[in-house]
Amino acid sequence: MKIxxxxxxxxxxxxxxxxxxxxxxxxxxxxxxxxxxxxDPSHLYPLAGEELSSNIMYYHLYDPLVSRSAxxxxxxxxxxSWEQVDDTTWRFKLREGVTFHNGNAFTAADVVFTVEKAxxxxxxxxxxxxASATAIDxxxxxxxxxxxxxxxxxxxxELLILDEEYTTATGDQDMDLKPMGTGPxxxxxxIKEERLxxxxxxxxxxxAPKIETVTFRPITNPATRTAALLTGEVDxxxxxxxxxxxxxxxEAGFEVVTRPSLLNVVxxxxxxxxxxxxxxxxxxxxxxxxxxxxxxxDVDALNKIVMxxxxxxxxxxVPESHLGFVEGMDFRQMYPLDIEKSKALLAEAGxxxxxxxxxxxxxxxxxxxxxxxxxxxxxxxxxxxxLNLNIMPKSNFWGYIRVPSDxxxxxxSGWDVPSGDAGSMxxxxxxxxxxxxxxxxxxxxxxxNPALDDLVDRADATADVAERDAILQEATKxxxxxxxxxxLHYEQxxxxxxxxxxxxxxxxxFLQAYExxxx
Amino acid sequence: xFGYLIKRLIQMLLVxxxxxxxxxxxxxxxxxPVFMIVPIDATEDQIAQARRILGLDQSxxxxxxxxxxxxxxxxxGQSYVFRQPALSLIVERMPxxxxxxxxxxxxxxxxAIPLGVYAGANPKGRLSRIIMAGSLMxxxxxxxxxxxxxxxxxAVYLGWFPSSGRGETGEVxxxxxxxxxxxxxxxxxxxxxxxxxxxxxxxxxxxRAGMMEVARQDYMKFARAKxxxxxxxxxxxxxxxxxxxxxxxxxxxLGDLIAFATITxxxxxxxxxxxxxxxxxxxxxxxxxxxxLMLVALIFVVINFLVDLVYTLIDPRITLK
Numbered sequence: 126m127k128i129x130x131x132x133x134x135x136x137x138x139x140x141x142x143x144x145x146x147x148x149x150x151x152x153x154x155x156x157x158x159x160x161x162x163x164x165d166p167s168h169l170y171p172l173a174g175e176e177l178s179s180n181i182m183y184y185h186l187y188d189p190l191v192s193r194s195a196x197x198x199x200x201x202x203x204x205x206s207w208e209q210v211d212d213t214t215w216r217f218k219l220r221e222g223v224t225f226h227n228g229n230a231f232t233a234a235d236v237v238f239t240v241e242k243a244x245x246x247x248x249x250x251x252x253x254x255x256a257s258a259t260a261i262d263x264x265x266x267x268x269x270x271x272x273x274x275x276x277x278x279x280x281x282x283e284l285l286i287l288d289e290e291y292t293t294a295t296g297d298q299d300m301d302l303k304p305m306g307t308g309p310x311x312x313x314x315x316i317k318e319e320r321l322x323x324x325x326x327x328x329x330x331x332x333a334p335k336i337e338t339v340t341f342r343p344i345t346n347p348a349t350r351t352a353a354l355l356t357g358e359v360d361x362x363x364x365x366x367x368x369x370x371x372x373x374x375x376e377a378g379f380e381v382v383t384r385p386s387l388l389n390v391v392x393x394x395x396x397x398x399x400x401x402x403x404x405x406x407x408x409x410x411x412x413x414x415x416x417x418x419x420x421x422x423d424v425d426a427l428n429k430i431v432m433x434x435x436x437x438x439x440x441x442x443v444p445e446s447h448l449g450f451v452e453g454m455d456f457r458q459m460y461p462l463d464i465e466k467s468k469a470l471l472a473e474a475g476x477x478x479x480x481x482x483x484x485x486x487x488x489x490x491x492x493x494x495x496x497x498x499x500x501x502x503x504x505x506x507x508x509x510x511x512l513n514l515n516i517m518p519k520s521n522f523w524g525y526i527r528v529p530s531d532x533x534x535x536x537x538s539g540w541d542v543p544s545g546d547a548g549s550m551x552x553x554x555x556x557x558x559x560x561x562x563x564x565x566x567x568x569x570x571x572x573x574n575p576a577l578d579d580l581v582d583r584a585d586a587t588a589d590v591a592e593r594d595a596i597l598q599e600a601t602k603x604x605x606x607x608x609x610x611x612x613l614h615y616e617q618x619x620x621x622x623x624x625x626x627x628x629x630x631x632x633x634x635f636l637q638a639y640e641x642x643x644x
Numbered sequence: 645x646f647g648y649l650i651k652r653l654i655q656m657l658l659v660x661x662x663x664x665x666x667x668x669x670x671x672x673x674x675x676x677p678v679f680m681i682v683p684i685d686a687t688e689d690q691i692a693q694a695r696r697i698l699g700l701d702q703s704x705x706x707x708x709x710x711x712x713x714x715x716x717x718x719x720x721g722q723s724y725v726f727r728q729p730a731l732s733l734i735v736e737r738m739p740x741x742x743x744x745x746x747x748x749x750x751x752x753x754x755x756a757i758p759l760g761v762y763a764g765a766n767p768k769g770r771l772s773r774i775i776m777a778g779s780l781m782x783x784x785x786x787x788x789x790x791x792x793x794x795x796x797x798x799a800v801y802l803g804w805f806p807s808s809g810r811g812e813t814g815e816v817x818x819x820x821x822x823x824x825x826x827x828x829x830x831x832x833x834x835x836x837x838x839x840x841x842x843x844x845x846x847x848x849x850x851x852r853a854g855m856m857e858v859a860r861q862d863y864m865k866f867a868r869a870k871x872x873x874x875x876x877x878x879x880x881x882x883x884x885x886x887x888x889x890x891x892x893x894x895x896x897x898l899g900d901l902i903a904f905a906t907i908t909x910x911x912x913x914x915x916x917x918x919x920x921x922x923x924x925x926x927x928x929x930x931x932x933x934x935x936x937l938m939l940v941a942l943i944f945v946v947i948n949f950l951v952d953l954v955y956t957l958i959d960p961r962i963t964l965k
Contacts (some may be wrong), residue, residue, distance in 0.1 A: 248684070318916075345910050352795045353798055353913075520675040520925075
């Protein structure tokens with residue numbers, strides 16, 4: 126089998142070499158790349174919605190003011206530089222000579238327009254940290270935040286700038302089909318569910334892309350994606366199936382590239398006095414019970430048995446690259462697996478015979494999510510905690526568990542923070558509910574701790590990044606002692622790549638052809 | 645005939661109305677679509693804004709009323725997820741599905757009818773037994789498994805066919821189809837064969853059963869005695885009389901494949917409309933699901949009508965009333 130496909134491969138490259146040789150006489154060699162995605166994008170208009178395939182397209186077609194590198198470092202994008210005028214005022218100097226794909230010049234008015242457009246769209250969250258944006262001159266924008274906010278540039282990396290004239294003339298519905306940005310690629314052709322072809326934007330401000338034509342093909346079925354890679358129909362596949370990893374590794378001419386993702390799979394615990402699925406008082410109000418639960422969960426076994434070794438046990442709520450990460454602290458070292466200790470803690474807390482509750486989990490959102498839930502049930506059974514499983518598809522899940530979470534005691538979900546800042550996570554998940562608009566809106570367990578609220582308030586009151594980091598680290602230490610939520614692991618992003626293609630995966634999972642090259 | 649048409653039309657409208665009502669009711673149990681669209685950490689205000697934009701802030705009866713009234717004005721509603729007209733989302737994916745189904749049905753008929761006639765005429769023959777065993781496999785093997793096996797054998801191992809996708813297309817009467825390019829045919833063979841297997845097996849078994857039934861009739865012996873060749877007796881006298889149930893099944897299968905070729909489309913990443921239905925169910929995208937199922941109901945009604953017409957051609961004794 127191997128010999129045959131290698132032979133076919135050689136014939137292919139030979140054919141390609143002849144074609145290239147003939148064409149090379151008059152033209153420079155043009156590079157092209159085909160990428161197999163898990164799904165067709167739903168949108169090409171950044172204000173119409175958000176999911177991975179669409180995000181990938183957005184960042185090829187459009188640019189944000191602040192760019193986010195593959196390793197979550199933030200640097201100049203459409204804004205060349207920025208400065209803080211006072212605690213709540215920022216001034217962004219825009220790049221000169223940038224044009225949209227239609228030739229329109231990029232100016233401060235476009236930025237102001239985008240902010241206002243986003244505010245009225247389905248994605249007002251994109252501009253939640255902006256109180257107002259004003260054009261000072263053609264190339265200077267002043268942005269005010271509602272309160273001191275040290276990580277405004279991180280948030281701006283998600284706001285993609287639209288062309289005011291074109292967007293107004295085109296209308297929301299058509300913007301999805303005829304996008305127009307300043308990005309490194311422009312749309313050449315999109316046949317739904319079949320292929321989406323991007324052509325290099327030669328005048329791109331960051332320099333012309335190395336790859337001329339990029340074709341994205343949606344291939345939903347994982348085994349078909351692998352087959353398309355092996356037959357040479359695509360050069361790169363996203364989300365290579367776990368069971369195909371060994372196969373592709375062993376095949377000559379291909380390699381497997383992995384990177385831990387930002388998606389932390391977490392278990393949220395109820396902190397209210399009574400819990401919807403637990404009889405009597407809620408045991409999980411006691412820190413010792415929460416510690417007992419974390420000590421009963423064998424994260425390494427989950428990784429080895431359920432995840433095929435393709436997960437990274439999480440040390441804290443956010444990964445190392447983020448503001449608020451505390452060097453050297455690790456849940457697994459603080460509360461290592463210890464069944465006896467776990468039982469003792471439960472007894473101490475007054476639950477020597479354990480208790481019964483329900484775990485709400487998805488079956489089509491995270492890698493092997495239903496299997497993880499089953500494994501958790503058998504792990505917790507060892508300390509006499511009976512876990513009933515309530516597993517549902519994601520279309521039901523988000524509505525079912527949402528605040529005020531009147532159905533849930535114990536929830537498995539995922540959380541990622543591509544803005545590189547623990548603050549947004551802590552404010553949404555752990556801040557007391559109903560105290561402040563935009564805070565605690567995802568606090569499903571009703572956790573409430575004035576000390577934590579105070580730390581988040583203080584982090585959001587400083588305009589200094591170092592100070593914010595220090596305050597958030599305090600919050601991390603507090604949360605790791607309190608354990609309102611148990612982080613399990615980060616999923617691994619897996620790509621299959623043919624030899625000759627350079628791909629260094631991004632932490633945020635957004636494949637970017639501008640950062641890739643082919644031989 | 646005219647009265648028959650009117651009766652059918654009224655039936656059809658009734659079916660479409662019931663489908664729309666059932667889907668609307670069903671979808672109220674499948675979760676709130678707004679949570680599939682807003683980010684997880686959206687605030688109440690942001691969720692309310694999204695609801696307003698999608699028209700989900702109205703009560704269900706009001707939403708249904710709006711849906712029905714705009715439907716009567718030719719507006720089929722907008723997908724929550726794609727923010728595009730639901731009907732155009734379906735229609736632009738339809739040619740791909742229809743062409744694949746037509747090729748699959750062609751393959752099924754061309755293989756199944758002659759083999760079925762043969763097996764029916766020689767029920768004890770060794771070849772007939774092989775054919776019947778094969779058809780049993782065709783009925784029982786799951787399509788996704790057959791698809792994967794075909795991909796691994798013919799695409800990855802032998803390299804004869806591409807593993808997936810639709811290939812080049814050309815335009816015929818404004819419709820994009822891959823049936824006019826060699827590359828398109830190259831791409832359509834594997835998915836069409838996969839899709840055809842189950843239908844092929846069913847048609848084959850129906851044809852055989854019909855032929856065995858008919859073979860015992862006196863007119864068959866009489867025709868043979870009259871001096872007609874065996875070939876003539878089998879195909880002209882026998883097959884025509886055995887065909888009524890086969891045509892019925894053919895019609896139902898055709899509708900079934902057009903509506904629910906989902907699995908084959910997913911495996912071969914064929915850009916058809918079946919995949920849209922599944923994706924829309926996952927995303928609780930009600931406008932697309934409603935329009936899709938109404939369209940499917942329409943297709944079934946039309947096909948059944950055509951099947952009735954075909955009956956009168958095959959058997960002149962049947963009239964439409």
